[in-house]
Amino acid sequence: MQRRAGPFLMAVGVLFGLSGCGLNEMTGDVMAAYSADHLIPYVIEYGDVGMACETGVSMGAFLASFGRVTDDPHRAAVPTWVSAGLCAQAAAYEEQLRVLRAFYRGDANEAADAQANERRNHVVAARRFYDAYQRTVKQYGPAGDKCPEFDERYDEMVWLQGMLAAVQGVQHDQASSMTVGIPLDVPRKVERGLKCLDDTRWWGVPQALRAAIWTTVPGTAPEGTDPWAVLQASADKGAKAGVRLAQAVQAQAAFGAGRTDLLKAVIKAHAASLKETPPAKRWKLLDAMATMQIETLSDRLWTQATGHRTPFGELGKLPDDDKGGAVEDDGAFDGLELEPATPPAPSATDQET
Structure with a gap:
């Protein structure tokens, strides 16, 4: 009986093993x-x-x-x-x-x-x-x-x-x-x-990325092409479509090239575009990614100038607006009850040092 059961149990094991592989596949x-089809489009x-x-x-x-x-x-x-x-x-x-x-x-x-x-x-x-x-x-x-x-x-x-x-x-x-x-x-x-x-089908992003590469990799730009003009045209195309990824590429390129004036202009243009044109319904995430990138660059400018990031709800405003480059109190602490910081007492380790 045991001899007959052995091959049977082995066959069952192989069958279940194959079923498991098929199920996983x-x-x-x-x-x-x-x-x-569903998860990624939904997100x-x-x-x-x-x-x-x-x-x-x-x-x-x-x-x-x-x-x-x-x-x-x-x-x-x-x-x-x-x-x-x-x-x-x-x-x-x-x-x-x-x-x-x-x-x-x-x-x-x-x-x-x-x-x-x-x-x-x-x-x-x-x-x-x-x-x-x-x-x-x-x-x-x-x-x-x-x-x-x-x-x-x-x-x-x-x-x-x-x-x-x-x-x-x-x-x-x-x-x-x-x-x-x-x-x-x-x-x-x-x-x-x-x-x-197709550049228009994808809101100017392909040309914007190409132009950004042209600004950093020598010899890649077609002869007679102005990468910054292409970036601007691409950013305008994306802003009108409600998917502003090309604008984020333009901002990153300006930051990488040290063109702070252009970066500031792009930040302001992005903030204005958000008020004028809602994000494209099917592509809200891509537009939100663009805003995140540009807001981060705005945060850098604010933090360098004031020690804190862009005030809430004020993307598009910059710390030196209408001040000739001087940084003044931006009111970020209005309404906060701040107490003078008390330095901690030195620890034994600090005293030894």
Whole structure:
């Protein structure tokens, strides 16, 4: 009896094992399709950047892990990885502001601590954004060689996000002393890959990204082309459409080139556009991402000048408005009951030092 039961139990075990493999594969395919068809479009339309980044962090590894049992879900993973990169990016930006506040107070130790943590977050952001770009290439082919055939608009969006992620990945890698080691030829490939997208259909973002690359990578701009004029035209196109990503690219390019006057003008233009044109309904997240980027640059200007970020609800106002460059009391502390700071008593360790 035991001899007969052995083969039977083995067959049952094999059957259940195969069923488990099939179930995992089916689940992975369903999850990838559901994410691309419903989860990602919902998050983009809802427009909450914080929710998007947390969704990317919580779902990214889970979704990508199905690549162990079925085809890699790159179409769904790219936006998820980009969203996860936003979390690390936001953390790096917060540390940048902490550095500036420390400099404003003259606190060298706090500044050094913030700089160290800022670089750590830049590393995480660079890795996530670069992984999103690599997944884009695995799904559609190398950027710059030839244009892929997009089955639907979603695929075009994934391609655009992958190209944008590559540019952001390079920026964060440079800010972390090239810790991740993203190849330096990536921007050139991205510049060529962006030609595969209709600029008007995507709110001027492809041309804006190309122009931003032209301002930083020698020899990439077409002869006789003014990158800054292209950036302005792209920003205007996006502002009219209610998806102001090109404006954020313009602001970042101005900041990177040290063109503070242009940066201030873009911040003001963005704030005015938000009042004039509501975000495009289907693409609220992308517009909110643009505002987050521009608000961060505004926060830098405010923190350098006053020690605190942009006052709530006053994006578009700058600390030196109508003051000839002088910084005055902006009223940020109105209504706050502040007590004089009392320095802590020195500890035994401090006394020994």
